[in-house]
Amino acid sequence: MDERAALALVGDLVDAAGDDAAVVGSTVVTIDMLHETTDFPAGTTRYTAGWRAVGASLSDVAAMGADATGAVGVYGAPDFESGDVEAFVRGALDVCERVGAEYVGGDLDDHDEFTVATTALGETAAPVTRDGASPGEVVAVTGALGRSAAALDAFAAGETERANDLFRFTPRVAAGVALRGNATAMMDSSDGLARSLHQLAEASGVGFAVEGDAVPVTGELRGSDAAAGAGADSDDRLWRAATFGEDFELVCTLPADAVEAVRGLLDVPLTVVGDVTESGVTLDGEELPDVGYTHGE
Amino acid sequence: MDERAALALVGDLVDAAGDDAAVVGSTVVTIDMLHETTDFPAGTTRYTAGWRAVGASLSDVAAMGADATGAVGVYGAPDFESGDVEAFVRGALDVCERVGAEYVGGDLDDHDEFTVATTALGETAAPVTRDGASPGEVVAVTGALGRSAAALDAFAAGETERANDLFRFTPRVAAGVALRGNATAMMDSSDGLARSLHQLAEASGVGFAVEGDAVPVTGELRGSDAAAGAGADSDDRLWRAATFGEDFELVCTLPADAVEAVRGLLDVPLTVVGDVTESGVTLDGEELPDVGYTHGE
Incomplete structure (x- = not known):
């Protein structure tokens, strides 16, 4: 299994x-x-x-x-x-x-x-679990995705020092503490954004509609298929950032009207990437498959 | 190293x-x-x-x-x-x-x-560390030593069910709690009694004089050199029990006059095996070497 x-x-x-x-x-x-x-x-x-x-x-x-x-x-x-x-x-x-x-x-x-x-x-007296999201809220991520994918590219390219720098990340402890009063569900992105969304959806009994343009991708990440042109490269970067995993940003849900106040407490960007829906996990209206980092497959 | x-x-x-x-x-x-x-x-x-x-x-x-x-x-x-x-x-x-x-x-x-x-x-508000032993106190162990050595013998002999039974031990949590008001230094015997004594000695700046006859050895442990006769067998059992390690009894020091009261709180035997001295670790008057279970040697 x-x-x-x-x-x-x-x-x-x-x-x-x-x-x-x-x-x-x-x-x-x-x-x-x-x-x-x-x-x-x-x-x-x-x-x-x-x-x-x-x-x-x-x-x-x-x-x-x-x-x-x-x-x-x-x-x-x-x-x-x-x-x-x-x-x-x-x-x-x-x-x-x-x-x-x-x-x-x-x-x-x-x-x-x-x-x-x-x-x-x-x-913490009140841990934020994965099961508290409700339709009508928004889903947001801290920082930017794709850092570990970029690190692996750099290791492969022999850019060892840059790769090590990318591999050392700041755990989002301060952000988690700042979010805990408002986040209704939260987890980290270590299995990738796509899988995180599916896990939050399953735990909370909700869905997500995510806008690809809104997903923050680190500028360190290059497309793996640059020869295919700028548009394809952008899609490829998003796909890798959303599915590669091994990143350590926070993925959370919260009421839309709490976002601005929370941002004032945060030491990192908080980007709204979509809405909590009744069911299904979509990216730009298309079903986002539950793929990402899973051991044992 | x-x-x-x-x-x-x-x-x-x-x-x-x-x-x-x-x-x-x-x-x-x-x-x-x-x-x-x-x-x-x-x-x-x-x-x-x-x-x-x-x-x-x-x-x-x-x-x-x-x-x-x-x-x-x-x-x-x-x-x-x-x-x-x-x-x-x-x-x-x-x-x-x-x-x-x-x-x-x-x-x-x-x-x-x-x-x-x-x-x-x-x-616990007051953890028992390894550095509180003083000369004049006694050193004691819970339960009996040699259980894991006996388990390995049983695995080697194909007595798998008995070996598994021996391998599953009761962690001495209740005993540790009962001892904490009186124990001045404590650790478990996972590296073997000999090494535990040396570690307590070093941390506390004391020594130990242990009596071999007093060391409780589980009846499950047989000597590995039974052909050498009853006396040699007994010495061999003691040596194995004291040095094999991978046991999970508690080794602690406490004032001699506290032993009886502590025993009344315990769910396992507590056996005084010797005295805390100024320096040196001895077994029946002879230096007990610092041997036992150490990875990486």
């Missing part, structure tokens, strides 16, 4: 499963595992790996609208080169500092493949 | 590192990664793996004297067979139920080798 079917099974067994992070009292907690083959392309520095792995967990905390408080990690590798371990920990410390959390330690594990497990913690 | 040297490096970088679990406010948090090659012998069921992996994290919470509140896990495998995933989650749910915690969800990861990452959370 693929990852989503297996996750549905887990959801049947575990009452609390199904959001970006789990909730225990007022604490939100999330755990992630990343590894070299699928998550860290050749050229990824250990500093970037530490930043990105811990950042991915902090992003899940952000998606709950929680204040990030702390993180821990396990560094699994065939050997523990001191420079590598130190770089990883410095990346973890720095991404935590970026969002006001504390990196409070970690463990090491002897592992054939470089593999990292990370946990982040947050606090 | 080996795991301990690398952990010392992490400790230099991360102020909060160095105990069984990290502390964020009144929350204790721990993360562990286990994998098939080194942690789950052939014959380990997925149910046992879920129990044991989450149990190992709960043991770290117990070692801080915290109430266990919740746990999460990542199930990494080359495929997500529904029976395997369900069995794993049921093991995780059951070990949490055993200690009054809630298993609140998990994630899946596509991974060549069966690999599990787990996090457990606990709450």
Whole structure:
């Protein structure tokens, strides 16, 4: 079975499963595992790996609208080169500092493949889940999409330093906190915008009508098919930004009349990309397929 | 560098590192990664793996004297067979139920080798760390040592059901809570009694004088060199129980006059195995080497 079917099974067994992070009292907690083959392309520095792995967990905390408080990690590798371990920990410390959390330690594990497990913690009395969207609201995203797709292009092109810069993102913790009073449903875009919309739609029992021109795509992302001309290139960029995943922006729903007030609280752009509808997920009126980043397919 | 040297490096970088679990406010948090090659012998069921992996994290919470509140896990495998995933989650749910915690969800990861990452959370206003032991106190252990060594023997002998039973342990959360008012230093025995004593000695700046006859060894553990006669067999059992590790009992120090009162609060035996001294770690008057379970050697 693929990852989503297996996750549905887990959801049947575990009452609390199904959001970006789990909730225990007022604490939100999330755990992630990343590894070299699928998550860290050749050229990824250990500093970037530490930043990105811990950042991915902090992003899940952000998606709950929680204040990030702390993180821990396990560094699994065939050997523990001191420079590598130190770089990883410095990346973890720095991404935590970026969002006001504390990196409070970690463990090491002897592992054939470089593999990292990370946990982040947050606090909120009222977590924002995926199931609160209502028709008539708008759907919005923070920042711009396509950063990780652009990073992979840069790794492939040998632009290693630029690729590492792109791979280190700011987890949207401050934005999540600013949004939590108004967002009715929220998650991060780590599976891609398309899949995020489908997951919010399913959890909330709603649909989405998204305007392609409104979707913010990072200027760092180039089309993969530039020879096809400017129009095709633009479509290609949008498609990649919407489906590639591994980005860590927030996708949320909120009342249209709350947008301006929320923007005043935010440290990043918040772009309305469409409306919450009764059912169906469309992009420019056409059905947007539920494609994106799924393990195990 | 080996795991301990690398952990010392992490400790230099991360102020909060160095105990069984990290502390964020009144929350204790721990993360562990286990994998098939080194942690789950052939014959380990997925149910046992879920129990044991989450149990190992709960043991770290117990070692801080915290109430266990919740746990999460990542199930990494080359495929997500529904029976395997369900069995794993049921093991995780059951070990949490055993200690009054809630298993609140998990994630899946596509991974060549069966690999599990787990996090457990606990709450306590006054965590018991490793650095509070003083000369004149006694050192004690909960339960009996050697259970995991016995399990490995049983796996090797093809006694799979017995091996799985031995591999599923009760995390000493209730004992940790009962001890926290009196224990001056505490950790779990996952690296083996010998190494635990050395770690407590180093953190507290003390020594230990342990009596071999007092060390509780599970009746499940047989000597590996039975042909050498009863005396040698007994020594061999003690040595294996003290150095094998991968057990999850608590090793703690406390004032001698508190032992009886604490026993009245405990749901498991608490055995005094020796005294806290000024320096050195000895077993029956001989230096006990710092050997046990260390990754990366």
